[in-house]
Amino acid sequence: MNLTALLLASTLAPSALAQDPLPSWNDAAPKKAIVAFVEKVTKSDSPDYVPPAERIATFDNDGTLWAEQPMYFQAFFVFDRVRALAPQHPEWKDKEPFASVLKSDVKSALAGGEHALLEMAMATHAGMTTEEFQKIVTDWITTAKHPQTGRLYTEMVYQPMLELLAYLRANGFKTFIVSGGGIEFMRPWAEKVYGIPPEQVIGSSIKTNFEMRDGKPVLVRLPEVNFIDDKAGKPVGINQHIGRRPIAAFGNSDGDLQMLQWTAAGSGPRFCLYVHHTDAEREWAYDRNSPIGRLDKALDEAQAKGWTVVDMKQDWRLIYPFEKR
Amino acid sequence: MNLTALLLASTLAPSALAQDPLPSWNDAAPKKAIVAFVEKVTKSDSPDYVPPAERIATFDNDGTLWAEQPMYFQAFFVFDRVRALAPQHPEWKDKEPFASVLKSDVKSALAGGEHALLEMAMATHAGMTTEEFQKIVTDWITTAKHPQTGRLYTEMVYQPMLELLAYLRANGFKTFIVSGGGIEFMRPWAEKVYGIPPEQVIGSSIKTNFEMRDGKPVLVRLPEVNFIDDKAGKPVGINQHIGRRPIAAFGNSDGDLQMLQWTAAGSGPRFCLYVHHTDAEREWAYDRNSPIGRLDKALDEAQAKGWTVVDMKQDWRLIYPFEKR
Numbered sequence: 002m003n004l005t006a007l008l009l010a011s012t013l014a015p016s017a018l019a020q021d022p023l024p025s026w027n028d029a030a031p032k033k034a035i036v037a038f039v040e041k042v043t044k045s046d047s048p049d050y051v052p053p054a055e056r057i058a059t060f061d062n063d064g065t066l067w068a069e070q071p072m073y074f075q076a077f078f079v080f081d082r083v084r085a086l087a088p089q090h091p092e093w094k095d096k097e098p099f100a101s102v103l104k105s106d107v108k109s110a111l112a113g114g115e116h117a118l119l120e121m122a123m124a125t126h127a128g129m130t131t132e133e134f135q136k137i138v139t140d141w142i143t144t145a146k147h148p149q150t151g152r153l154y155t156e157m158v159y160q161p162m163l164e165l166l167a168y169l170r171a172n173g174f175k176t177f178i179v180s181g182g183g184i185e186f187m188r189p190w191a192e193k194v195y196g197i198p199p200e201q202v203i204g205s206s207i208k209t210n211f212e213m214r215d216g217k218p219v220l221v222r223l224p225e226v227n228f229i230d231d232k233a234g235k236p237v238g239i240n241q242h243i244g245r246r247p248i249a250a251f252g253n254s255d256g257d258l259q260m261l262q263w264t265a266a267g268s269g270p271r272f273c274l275y276v277h278h279t280d281a282e283r284e285w286a287y288d289r290n291s292p293i294g295r296l297d298k299a300l301d302e303a304q305a306k307g308w309t310v311v312d313m314k315q316d317w318r319l320i321y322p323f324e325k326r
Numbered sequence: 327m328n329l330t331a332l333l334l335a336s337t338l339a340p341s342a343l344a345q346d347p348l349p350s351w352n353d354a355a356p357k358k359a360i361v362a363f364v365e366k367v368t369k370s371d372s373p374d375y376v377p378p379a380e381r382i383a384t385f386d387n388d389g390t391l392w393a394e395q396p397m398y399f400q401a402f403f404v405f406d407r408v409r410a411l412a413p414q415h416p417e418w419k420d421k422e423p424f425a426s427v428l429k430s431d432v433k434s435a436l437a438g439g440e441h442a443l444l445e446m447a448m449a450t451h452a453g454m455t456t457e458e459f460q461k462i463v464t465d466w467i468t469t470a471k472h473p474q475t476g477r478l479y480t481e482m483v484y485q486p487m488l489e490l491l492a493y494l495r496a497n498g499f500k501t502f503i504v505s506g507g508g509i510e511f512m513r514p515w516a517e518k519v520y521g522i523p524p525e526q527v528i529g530s531s532i533k534t535n536f537e538m539r540d541g542k543p544v545l546v547r548l549p550e551v552n553f554i555d556d557k558a559g560k561p562v563g564i565n566q567h568i569g570r571r572p573i574a575a576f577g578n579s580d581g582d583l584q585m586l587q588w589t590a591a592g593s594g595p596r597f598c599l600y601v602h603h604t605d606a607e608r609e610w611a612y613d614r615n616s617p618i619g620r621l622d623k624a625l626d627e628a629q630a631k632g633w634t635v636v637d638m639k640q641d642w643r644l645i646y647p648f649e650k651r
Contacts, residue, residue, distance in 0.1 A: 199569030211558035244524030
């Protein structure tokens with residue numbers, strides 16, 4: 002290439018290719034739809050322009066930003082807490098679902114479904130101050146390993162979604178997590194891992210009580226549900242915390258459907274995306290019949306409404322950051 | 327002045343004076359304390375440096391950012407709603423506290439204290455969708471006038487506090503409202519008036535329910551308390567919404583004491599400020615014996631702990647923006 006051609010090439014091909022903000026997304030329909038939406042709402046002369054203050058994007062966490070198989074990662078945390086606290090609770094040896102956890106019988110432990118998990122969360126996530134709980138979570142999340150991959154759970158986040166979060170923020174969006182998981186379970190690491198500060202994390206919660214202990218104010222965690230941020234609870238949580246309707250929402254299961262419906266129903270440009278777990282080799286493949294992260298009714302609605310559906314196997318060049326070479 | 331002196335002066339006196347960020351604050355102790363704190367936490371070589379993500383500042387609203395006499399401004403809104411809805415509630419004619427409101431007997435209407443106010447709020451702030459309520463608030467706040475000043479309520483905000491909010495934000499702080507008032511009563515106008523977006527407004531709330539109406543998702547407001555963001559509720563609300571302890575907090579009454587205690591108890595530099603209403607001429611003078619905005623226990627604690635106390639009469643050059651000339 003001579004100098005003229007080189008100059009010409011550098012003029013004609015702007016740095017877009019070199020600076021692709023979504024390099025882990027294959028050049029397929031979902032990536033194109035994301036970029037088209039972002040350009041449409043950020044160009045000041047666009048009829049669909051949205052001022053930065055209204056560029057709210059909400060993301061489910063389990064199965065959308067990080068993996069959720071063979072069970073929600075917080076369930077592993079709950080089980081580890083049950084084991085750690087067992088010496089103080091001799092009665093758990095004969096009491097389900099605790100007894101099954103202590104016998105490492107996961108299937109029986111989870112036979113009671115979400116209710117069983119909630120019961121164990123109440124028993125193990127309450128009774129301490131918020132600062133004490135934050136330390137427990139931080140100690141666990143920086144050391145516990147996934148039983149199948151041997152990776153830290155925070156390594157099992159989706160590289161394409163990390164790029165999407167950064168791309169949206171670079172375009173003036175505020176990115177929020179809206180998860181059925183525990184708000185205080187996510188906050189200690191969400192900023193480091195996702196770049197999402199605690200005030201932009203919405204999740205399920207238990208009640209806390211303000212107390213003075215030796216003249217020092219503390220918030221004590223109570224074994225009482227405050228809010229369940231799942232299904233119809235997601236729009237409620239969004240309204241409570243954000244007070245403004247998102248213009249973009251991202252989920253992967255039927256539990257996210259109401260969030261996407263709520264987002265889609267606003268006036269002006271909207272973007273709704275479902276992550277469909279189709280890659281049994283690099284991750285997991287599951288949808289309509291999965292007890293975790295079931296995607297059934299919402300898959301039908303996504304197709305009917307023309308929402309973007311990511312086929313993980315086809316559309317993502319990488320799944321996890323550790324695959325990068 | 328010759329050229330050398332002029333150059334020297336412009337070197338020695340940077341544009342600080344011309345660009346005073348707090349022009350409505352007299353050059354007294356509170357202003358100096360604010361500026362010293364902000365400089366200390368923002369200078370990167372300061373031992374007290376705080377990274378921007380942790381620069382959280384929380385503000386009470388009633389009596390701290392806007393006036394609250396002769397009663398909370400939201401109470402005027404409640405009374406106006408009772409009058410507006412009375413035709414649909416013939417039973418209110420004989421039922422307290424509604425009957426007294428309809429007879430314009432404010433004193434009797436408020437004889438039941440906060441409980442009476444809450445009862446009327448439940449009866450008038452629920453039953454519609456969140457969008458409908460937002461419109462009702464917006465219509466009211468842009469037209470209703472204060473009975474004594476004849477001003478819009480949003481004109482009765484404190485000019486020095488508007489400057490303080492802007493000054494903190496210019497220095498990388500995130501500013502939050504943490505008010506006992508209704509979260510959905512403040513959000514429709516807080517961004518325009520204070521520059522505080524809805525996701526940074528924390529307040530008392532009622533429950534909402536996600537419903538489909540004619541295929542359209544709505545959030546319906548229920549006559550059931552969700553959260554009371556006052557006194558010991560303020561640190562709870564801060565933890566729930568922000569998930570990070572403020573480094574600066576601003577209040578004016580005993581209802582803010584726990585917020586300031588919670589703020590002060592963190593490690594590292596902290597700033598706590600009380601607005602003391604001392605100006606009977608330009609605003610109102612009240613403290614230990616006022617039924618609205620009582621400042622008694624907290625005034626003692628502020629003095630004992632060395633928190634900054636603003637004497638409105640002495641320390642504020644202007645009270646309201648409309649006084650500007």
